[in-house]
Amino acid sequence: xxxxxxxxxxxxxxxxxxxxxxxxxxxxxxxxxxxxxxxxxxxxxxxxxxxxxxxxxxxxxxxxxxxxxxxxxxxxxxxxxxxxxxxxxxxxxxxxxxxxxxxxxxxxxxxxxxxxxxxxxxxxxxxxxxxxxxxxxxxxxxxxxxxxxxxxxxxxxxxxxxxxxxxxxxxxxxxxxxxxxxxxxxxxxxxxxxxxxxxxxxxxxxxxxxxxxxxxxxxxxxxxxxxxxxxxxxxxxxxxxxxxxxxxxxxxxxxxxxxxxxxxxxxxxxxxxxxxxxxxxxxxxxxxxxxxxxxxxxxxxxxxxxxxxxxxxxxxxxxxxxxxxxxxxxxxxxxxxxxxxxxxxxxxxxxxxxxxxxxxxxxxxxxxxxxxxxxxxxxxxxxxxxxxxxxxxxxxxxxxxxxxxxxxxxxxxxxxxxxxxxxxxxxxxxxxxxxxxxxxxxxxxxxxxxxxxxx
Numbered sequence: 001x002x003x004x005x006x007x008x009x010x011x012x013x014x015x016x017x018x019x020x021x022x023x024x025x026x027x028x029x030x031x032x033x034x035x036x037x038x039x040x041x042x043x044x045x046x047x048x049x050x051x052x053x054x055x056x057x058x059x060x061x062x063x064x065x066x067x068x069x070x071x072x073x074x075x076x077x078x079x080x081x082x083x084x085x086x087x088x089x090x091x092x093x094x095x096x097x098x099x100x101x102x103x104x105x106x107x108x109x110x111x112x113x114x115x116x117x118x119x120x121x122x123x124x125x126x127x128x129x130x131x132x133x134x135x136x137x138x139x140x141x142x143x144x145x146x147x148x149x150x151x152x153x154x155x156x157x158x159x160x161x162x163x164x165x166x167x168x169x170x171x172x173x174x175x176x177x178x179x180x181x182x183x184x185x186x187x188x189x190x191x192x193x194x195x196x197x198x199x200x201x202x203x204x205x206x207x208x209x210x211x212x213x214x215x216x217x218x219x220x221x222x223x224x225x226x227x228x229x230x231x232x233x234x235x236x237x238x239x240x241x242x243x244x245x246x247x248x249x250x251x252x253x254x255x256x257x258x259x260x261x262x263x264x265x266x267x268x269x270x271x272x273x274x275x276x277x278x279x280x281x282x283x284x285x286x287x288x289x290x291x292x293x294x295x296x297x298x299x300x301x302x303x304x305x306x307x308x309x310x311x312x313x314x315x316x317x318x319x320x321x322x323x324x325x326x327x328x329x330x331x332x333x334x335x336x337x338x339x340x341x342x343x344x345x346x347x348x349x350x351x352x353x354x355x356x357x358x359x360x361x362x363x364x365x366x367x368x369x370x371x372x373x374x375x376x377x378x379x380x381x382x383x384x385x386x387x388x389x390x391x392x393x394x395x396x397x398x399x400x401x402x403x404x405x406x407x408x409x410x411x412x413x414x415x416x417x418x419x420x421x422x423x424x425x426x427x428x429x430x431x432x433x434x435x436x437x438x439x440x441x442x443x444x445x446x447x448x449x450x451x452x453x454x455x
Contacts, residue, residue, distance in 0.1 A: 019052055019053035020053060021053055021054040021055065021056040022051070022053055022054070022055045022056070022092055022093060022332065022335065022336040022339055023056060023058040023059075023090055023091055023092045023093070024055060024056065024057045024058065024091070024092070024093050024094075024095055024332065025057075025058065025059045025060070025085040025086065025088060025090075025091035025093070025094045025095065026057050026059070026060040026061075026085075026095045026097060027060075027061055027062075027082045027085060027094065027095065027096050027097060027098055027104075027107060028061075028062055028063075028096065028097035028098035028099075029060060029062040029064075029067070029068045029071055029072075029097075030062070030097065030098070030099075031320075031321045031324070032097040032121055032148070032321065032324045032325065032328065033060070033062065033095075033097035033098075034071060034321065035320075035321030035322045035324060035325035036057075036095065036097065036324075036325040036328050036329060037057060037071060037072075038321075038322065038325065039322055039325040039326065039329055040055060040056075040057065040325075040329060043329075047329060047333060050333055051332070051333045051336035051337060052336065052337060053336050053339075055329070055332050055333070055336055056075070057076050058075075058076060058077065058088075058090045058091060059076065059077050059078075059079055059085050059088050059090055059091050060072060060076050060077075060078055060079070060085070061078065061079050061080065061081060061082055061084070061085050062078075065078060065080065077090070082103070082107045083107075083110065086107060086110050086111045086114065086116070087114070091116065092116065092117075092339065093116060093117050093118070093119060093332065093335055093339075094107070094108070094111040094116055094117075094118045094119070095118070095119045095120070095328060095332070096108060096118060096119070096120040096122060096125075097120075097121070097328070098122075099122055099124075100122075100124075100125075101122075101124055101125050101128055101129065104120065104122055104125050105125060105129045105132075105133070108120065108125075108133055108136075108144070109132075109133065109136050112133070112136045112137050112140045112142055112144070113136070113140060114140075115140050115141065115142050116142065117137075117142045117143040117144070117145065117335050118137075118142075118143075118144055118145070119144075119145045119146070119148075119328055119331045119332060119335070120144070120145075120146055120148075120149065121146065121147075121148030121149050121152065121324050121327060121328060122146075122149060123146075123149040123150060123219070123222040123223050123226065124219075124222050126144075126146055126149055126222075126225075126226060126236065127221070127222035127223075127225040127226060127236055127238040128222075128238055130225075130226070130229070130235075130236035131235045131236055134349045134350065134354070135354075137349065138349075138354050143335065143338075143346055143349070144349055145331030145332075145334060145335060146226070146331070147327040147328070147330050147331050148324045148327030148328050148331070149222075149223070149226060150176065150223040150226055150227060151174070151176055151223065151300040151302060151314070151316065151318045152317065152318060152319060152320070152323045152324040152326070152327045153316040153317040153318070153320075153323035153324075153326055153327065154300060154302060154314045154315065154316040154318070155314070155327070155330065156227070156302050156304075156314050157226075157230065158330075159304070159312070159314060160172075160227065160230040160231055160304070160351055161230060161347050161348070161350075161351040162347060164304060164306050164309055164312070165351065166306075166308055166309075167306030167307055167308045167309050168306065168307045168308075169231040169232065169272070169304060169305070169306050169307075170271065170272055170305040170306065170307060171231075171269065171270065171271035171272065171278075171304075171305045171454075172224075172227050172228065172231050172268075172269070172270050172271075172302065172303070172304050172305075173267055173268070173269045173270075173271075173292065173302070173303050173452070173454050174224075174227070174267065174268050174292070174300065174301060174302035174303065175265050175266065175267065175268075175292060175295050175299075175300055175301050175302075175318075176219075176220050176223045176224065176227075176268050176300055176302065176318065177214050177217075177219050177220040177223075177266060177300075177318070178206065178297075178298035178299065178300055178317070178318040178319045179201055179206050179207045179208075179211060179214035179215065179219075179298070179319075180214055180215055180217075180220070180245070180246050180266040181265065181266065181295065181296070181297065181298060181299065181300070181318075182197075182201050182204075182206045182207075182297055182298040183197040183198055183201050183207070183215065183246065184197075184246065184249075184254070184264055184265060184266065184283075185296045185297050186200055186201070187249075187251055187254045187264075188254050188255075188258060188263060188264070189296075191251060191255070192251065193250075193251045194246065194247065194248075194249055194250075194251070198211060198215065206298050206319075215245050215246055215247050216243070216245035216247060217243040217244055217245035217246075217266065217281040217282065218243060218245075220243075220266060220268045220281045221238060221241040221243045221268070221281045222238060223268060224241060224268035224269075224270055224279065224281055225237060225238040225241060225279075227268070227270060227302075228270035228277065228279055229350045229357075230350050230351040230352075231270060231272075231304070231351075232270070232272055232277060232360065233350065233351065233352035233356055233357055233358065234277070234357060234358065234359060234360050235357055235359060236350075237279070237359075237362065240279055240362040241279050241280065241281060241362075242279065242280040242281065242282070242365050243280075243281045243282075244281065244282035244283065245266070245281075245283075246266050246283050249264065249283055250447060252375075252414050252417075252447075253373070253375060253447050253449065256375065256408065256419060257285050257373065257449070258288070260285075260373075260404070260419075260421065261287060261288050262285035262286060262287060262288055262293075262373075262451070263285070263286055263288050263293040264283055264284070264285060264286075264449065265283065265284060265286050265292065265293065265295070266281070266282070266283050266284075267281070267282065267283070267284050267286075267292075267452060268280075268281045269281075269452070272360075273363060275361070275363065276360055276361035276362060276363045277360050277361070277362050277363065278362075278363055278368060279362045280365065282450060283449055284449060284450045284451065284452045285373050285449050285450070285451045285452070286452055286453075286454070287453060290453070290454060291303065291313055292313075292454065295315065298317070298318065298319065299315065299316065299317060299318065300315070300316060300317070300318030301313065301314065301315045302314045302315075303454060311454075365427050366426070366427050366428030366431065367426065367427070367428065368426070368427050369424050369425065369426055369427070370424060370425070370427065370450055370451065370452070371403070371421065371422055371423060371424055371425070371450070371451035371453075372420075372421075372422045372425065372427075372430050372448065372449070372450055372451060373419070373420070373421055373422075373447075373448070373449045373450075373451055374419070374420045374422070374430070374433075374434070374446045374447065374448050375408070375417050375418070375419045375420075375446060375447040375448075376391065376417060376418050376437065376446045376447075377414075377415040377416070377417045378415060378416050378417065378418070379415065380410075380415075380416065381409070381410065381416050383416070384407050384416050384417075384418060387418050388405070388407070388418050390437065391405070391418055391420065391437065392405070394433055394436050394437055395420070395422075395433065397436070398429045398430075398432055398433045398436070399425075399429060400422050400423075400425045400429055400430065400433055401422060401423030401424065401425060402420060402421070402422060402423065403421045403422060403423050404419070404420065404421040405418070405419075405420050405421075406418070406419055421451065422451075427450075430448070434446050434448065
């Protein structure tokens with residue numbers, strides 16, 4: 001049951017938090033909304049002392065009003081729809097904790113038009129409609145806060161907007177989807193195939209019944225869109241992200257990567273080049289001793305390279321009720337401190353002043369230069385030698401440097417194979433190599449993963 005956070009202040013706390021309470025309207029009482037209520041109640045004293053005033057949920061709405069009523073005490077008024085909540089004079093700040101895009105877009109725009117700041121952890125909404133929403137907030141002289149939209153318990157939004165503000169950011173790379181990371185960790189640690197690892201993730205609640213957004217890389221692409229915009233001062237541009245997921249990853253390649261000194265991770269990478277930006281999500285091999293390769297299970301990890309700071313790392317839970325609530329309430333504390341202040345004195349939504357945002361070209365994947373892992377299977381052991389001969393000739397023809405070329409004997413029901421680790425090569429040349437090898441009697445397309453050093 002939710003209690004009024006002003007009702008049990010210790011002596012001295014009320015004096016320190018003497019300003020009127022920040023009155024919050026909460027849309028949604030599911031995982032995020034219920035967690036926000038719980039943490040606000042449990043830590044109400046510390047939150048008020050940090051914010052300089054109490055933070056109190058005054059009005060709420062949810063799909064299931066009966067369940068919502070069981071969570072709320074008499075201090076919170078339950079209304080039947082989001083529009084009524086937004087228009088309520090007892091609401092200073094609107095928290096959207098529902099998910100989806102179209103209805104939340106309408107709600108946020110409605111709140112902003114009334115001059116009410118909003119808090120959301122809805123990365124899909126901001127990745128797809130962020131430019132419109134941020135512009136509406138600026139026009140209305142109010143704010144959109146979204147720390148919970150990326151790697152929830154990790155304060156990466158604040159780090160990029162404030163802590164690294166002195167830097168020219170060179171690149172950001174991260175494991176920013178906990179579901180995919182759990183699956184890849186299970187494949188590596190227990191030798192599971194993708195389908196078995198996914199079923200385990202679903203059983204334990206790490207994956208949804210329909211896991212497409214996670215395993216196909218879409219969720220990570222939403223988050224990368226926001227990270228890139230803040231790192232490089234661009235508008236959000238989700239439609240330009242190159243996205244690949246882990247659905248077709250084979251257990252054999254996870255095992256071979258480990259033997260070769262690598263681990264497979266689903267990465268989101270954005271990098272500034274003289275000619276434009278890299279903006280991509282895909283599985284890749286990381287050296288096993290690299291910091292990001294040590295991020296296992298459902299955890300998230302993000303590296304940021306600044307010209308002055310060097311490489312900094314951020315690690316923590318990327319999902320969950322209370323980790324998300326931690327980020328939502330951090331945004332509420334910021335808004336409580338600034339409530340009534342001048343809009344132009346607040347930190348810009350995307351770190352750069354709105355007038356300074358500029359579009360940069362996103363580089364085609366074929367133009368990127370990097371190292372690659374490739375595996376071709378033979379029909380039997382006798383087929384390995386002619387396969388290696390054809391491959392060696394094709395590598396020379398396509399001007400692809402080779403760091404390692406070796407046979408992999410067939411074992412545990414797997415066909416024998418040839419594995420290549422390339423040196424730096426244009427991705428377009430690697431694509432051409434795979435195309436040239438396909439008609440040469442090789443069964444199936446080559447397994448292909450990029451290799452990232454993140455140096």
